[in-house]
Amino acid sequence: MSAVVDTHGHDGHGHDAHGGGYHGAGGIMRWVTTTNHKDIGTLYLWFSFIMFMTGGAMAMAIRLELFSPGIQFFNPDLFNQFTTMHGLIMLFGAIMPAFVGFANWQIPIMIGAPDMAFARLNNWSFWLLPFAATLLVMSFFTPGGAPGVGWTLYAPLTVQMGMGMDLTIFAVHLLGMSSILGSINIITTILNMRAPGMTMMRLPLFVWTWLITAYLLVAAMPVLAGAVTMTLTDRHFGTSFFNAAGGGDPVLYQHIFWFFGHPEVYIIALPAFGVVSQVLPAFSRKPLFGYASMVYATSAIAILSFIVWAHHMYTVGMPVQGQLFFMYATTLIAIPTGVKVFNWVATMWKGSLTFETPMLFAIGFLFLFTLGGFTGLMLSLVPIDIQLHDTYYVVAHFHYVMVAGALFAAFAGVYFWFPKWTGKMYDETLGQWHFWLTMIFFNMIFFVQHFLGLAGMPRRIPDYPLIFETWNKISSIGAFGFGLTQLLFLYIILKAIRSGEKAPQKPWEGADSLEWTHLPTPVPYHSFETPPVLK
Amino acid sequence: MSPQQIADNRRMLTRLSIVAVFMFGFGYALVPFYDRICIALGINSLEVRAEPAANTQVDLTRTVTVEFDANSHGMPWRFEPKVRHMQVHPGQLVNVDYEVSNVRSAAVTGQAVVSYGPSLAGRYVRKLDCFCFTQQTLAAGEVRRMPVSFVLDATLPAGINTVTLSYTFFEVAGKS
């Protein structure tokens, strides 16, 4: 521990005039005008949590309706609006901003930079989000309600919907803009702002995965912006990109959307891989196994993700050669993904493991994400997918990769870095409860959905035949439990902020990236104003 | 940050913004690209018939009962077929009328959705014209007669002797 204080001492940091607290405007204006990467990271994380609760409330409504066959609580229109908004809010409002929050907090302190490259742009990237979220929620209160077209916003329905659709389109524009600006900032920070001696191949893996993710975002987000802009002009300005009556083609929309959509799933997954690649070695007390192969595997996944999009469209009637191409390309992705899973397991192999909450979530991620990868592999096979497309099997698949993948990794990251950020410890016992309840309820919701899908229950319906009742009941009960468990998470965080024990300088023995070795705990408001010296 | 670094960062910002704008354009470029691919592969062309003209000769040896049904789902519309059922030969062109009246004192827009009984029969009902192809807007109190023209495909499986065409009108929210 003393070595740590030594190092930061000779950096000239920590307790000097700039090192300590915050000096600018007070109250709410502090948060509106802040350009500090730590403040902005905090804003992103809280915003993401609020959106998680909003999208979660809709999920509860969906599971409430599906608790029994028949229409009980919501008319089918409203049900469709819930599924659409649940998807959009969870992806663009909860998961993506959560990881941008991690990027803001962690990247500068992991590479020895004083802040992000464009501090004011950073402020702006964040503050676009609340406006986008407001537009999305507002669409519920327009005539005709929010769009009930599914989160993929497929034509032709999008061309026919009421004005809620326009609000959603503008919201997607804002969200896209925010992500693109954020990504440009992240790329520039990583490439230009590293401390001397922090070579590319010494970057912590979290930084690497974010670098690649940011490139994916810059390449994919504008394509989505194009797709929704075409929808907008079809609706109001007489173009016919997707409007069949004017010679357009709704299937074209699907191609453009999924050209964005598949990279998007890796935009969500890669930063999660990054967090897990920090947490697993720390609690295994071993360096990450196969660092270089991790970097190459991540890049390979990113490149491949641009040539597999039509695996979401096997049933639109494409030629068999097309199906074969996309099937082979998709199954190819399993190879780099397999490399990563192998490396994580090998990192734990013969390590001296301990199982604090971050580690539990990381191991939970490893198990369940791999399961989601397997079901993905099954869905990538054309003959199987033709059976399973648009059934609950697909719903189960993507929740294994998105919730048990991305969300579990986010939880792991919060528990892992919380002491560093705040200087307080969370309550370990409650953290363990949070993990186990989340784990159990998650599987209760989604494991049984595999059975529903295999038995033929379609996704996105408010009503279903009686034979599906039992599994739906189990799934709904799991969902209510899962929802309540996340309130426990909120309680744990608030409790830790208010009355958490003081965190030791380095609560996790095996953590070895710069923020742990070169900065005091909690991290001062300004850090690395002179770059650290790396040997 | 040194002036050098600020300049480097600016340059990076410009380059990456260009990439973003380029990719926005790329999304649009997919439109003609997709058209070309479809033409090259001979799929999805609007001018070419998708399938060779089938033999539509009337199969007088078979008679099938077609039943007509009408519902309006939570709408202020009275909606009914002018005939409840008829006997037709596969291959024969059938014209029937439905009548719909708007009992509300305001204009209402609706969209009809069809379902078939048995559902297997659906693909053998070749509709040439139908009020369900478009949304219908009825002024307050308006009454309208609406046609359906269809042919039962001669390949209708032998086991099917009754086909039901059931239409349900749904209100198009936000349009009234």
Ligand code: HEM
């Ligand atoms: C081994 C890796 C993966 C493979 C082979 C794979 C394959 C597939 C396939 C073939 C589908 C289409 C199923 C259908 O609609 O019939 C699908 C759907 C989906 N996948 Fe994956 N996937 C993988 C990983 C991921 C990851 C990492 C994520 C996100 C973190 C993800 C998110 C999704 C989502 C959201 C959908 C549903 C899209 C929708 O229709 O709404 N997948 N996956």
Ligand SMILES: [Cu+2]
């Ligand atoms: Cu995909």
